[in-house]
Amino acid sequence: xxxxxxxxxxxxxxxxxxxxxxxxxxxxxxxxxxxxxxxxxxxxxxxxxxxxxxxxxxxxxxxxxxxxxxxxxxxxxxxxxxxxxxxxxxxxxxxxxxxxxxxxxxxxxxxxxxxxxxxxxxxxxxxxxxxxxxxxxxxxxxxxxxxxxxxxxxxxxxxxxxxxxxxxxxxxxxxxxxxxxxxxxxxxxxxxxxxxxxxxxxxxxxxxxxxxxxxxxxxxxxxxxxxxxxxxxxxxxxxxxx
Amino acid sequence: xxxxxxxxxxxxxxxxxxxxxxxxxxxxxxxxxxxxxxxxxxxxxxxxxxxxxxxxxxxxxxxxxxxxxxxxxxxxxxxxxxxxxxxxxxxxxxxxxxxxxxxxxxxxxxxxxxxxxxxxx
Numbered sequence: 207x208x209x210x211x212x213x214x215x216x217x218x219x220x221x222x223x224x225x226x227x228x229x230x231x232x233x234x235x236x237x238x239x240x241x242x243x244x245x246x247x248x249x250x251x252x253x254x255x256x257x258x259x260x261x262x263x264x265x266x267x268x269x270x271x272x273x274x275x276x277x278x279x280x281x282x283x284x285x286x287x288x289x290x291x292x293x294x295x296x297x298x299x300x301x302x303x304x305x306x307x308x309x310x311x312x313x314x315x316x317x318x319x320x321x322x323x324x325x326x327x328x329x330x331x332x333x334x335x336x337x338x339x340x341x342x343x344x345x346x347x348x349x350x351x352x353x354x355x356x357x358x359x360x361x362x363x364x365x366x367x368x369x370x371x372x373x374x375x376x377x378x379x380x381x382x383x384x385x386x387x388x389x390x391x392x393x394x395x396x397x398x399x400x401x402x403x404x405x406x407x408x409x410x411x412x413x414x415x416x417x418x419x420x421x422x423x424x425x426x427x428x429x430x431x432x433x434x435x436x437x438x439x440x441x442x443x444x445x446x447x448x
Numbered sequence: 449x450x451x452x453x454x455x456x457x458x459x460x461x462x463x464x465x466x467x468x469x470x471x472x473x474x475x476x477x478x479x480x481x482x483x484x485x486x487x488x489x490x491x492x493x494x495x496x497x498x499x500x501x502x503x504x505x506x507x508x509x510x511x512x513x514x515x516x517x518x519x520x521x522x523x524x525x526x527x528x529x530x531x532x533x534x535x536x537x538x539x540x541x542x543x544x545x546x547x548x549x550x551x552x553x554x555x556x557x558x559x560x561x562x563x564x565x566x567x568x569x
Binding site for chain 1: 459461464465467468471472475478479481482483485491492495496498499502503506507509510511512516517518519520522523524527528531534535538539541542543545546549550553
């Protein structure tokens with residue numbers, strides 16, 4: 207884990223430099239550039255960087271179609287409004303989804319902490335709570351999609367409210383995000399099982415890759431989960447609020 | 449350096465509750481921007497401000513970037529900046545497309561006056 211001493215081939219500790227000279231020294235060093243990070247965590251970060259580019263391309267193309275259309279863009283505040291108990295509230299479902307995803311990030315961050323402390327029970331519960339939040343998020347998204355498709359008549363090629371590009375941007379961006387959440391829920395359930403059965407504590411090989419992993423696995427799946435939350439922050443701002 | 453590494457294992461749980469609460473407050477505030485129907489530059493700057501604050505807190509604390517070595521933070525965060533070039537180029541292009549559509553496609557509300565220099569030769 208992260209605070210073991212970094213050693214060279216002969217087992218001698220390597221002097222760690224801080225600040226910008228540290229960046230130069232890490233990147234030019236022998237064997238590994240990302241020190242004090244398990245390889246899986248570095249790889250997850252690099253995957254997330256590539257995923258950032260994918261989502262950014264979606265959001266940028268959304269920006270482009272929205273800037274180029276001469277037809278007014280549908281008012282998202284109204285499109286995503288719900289009438290709850292006779293009360294007309296704009297964007298309410300999206301707000302609830304936002305709070306749910308943030309809460310799932312909170313429980314995930316704590317699961318990582320308790321994982322490193324080897325508290326198996328509470329770690330499992332927190333991961334399961336995260337998965338439950340995630341699943342309810344996807345459920346609300348299904349509700350949102352079906353309302354838009356069946357009641358409002360939104361299609362990828364047009365809609366009654368305004369610019370034809372609205373549907374394409376909406377289904378592509380939220381669909382890809384929802385897919386990420388769904389994959390995340392599956393990953394969380396797998397990791398929760400590994401924590402519960404003690405696979406991580408005893409470094410038992412995984413069923414899929416056969417690699418041994420400790421509690422850094424919880425942090426790695428946590429990184430993915432926080433990233434899903436992070437993407438939602440941008441979707442919420444650019445697609446729903448703009 | 450040792451203090452930074454010791455922190456990785458032992459974060460007090462309070463910090464997560466604080467960040468959690470802060471994210472709730474920031475989300476509520478960005479929702480209020482819509483609810484109160486702020487418009488124009490006020491709306492956009494508030495949305496962007498809350499968005500970047502939320503993103504920053506998630507990356508720094510939940511994703512532990514604050515506790516990582518600078519070499520990793522640079523490798524992940526600096527390439528993201530390239531996206532600004534993409535966004536900049538696409539918005540230039542989009543403005544041009546919008547102007548052209550306004551001038552040639554329809555005479556709707558989006559019509560623009562085509563400047564002499566922008567006319568096709």
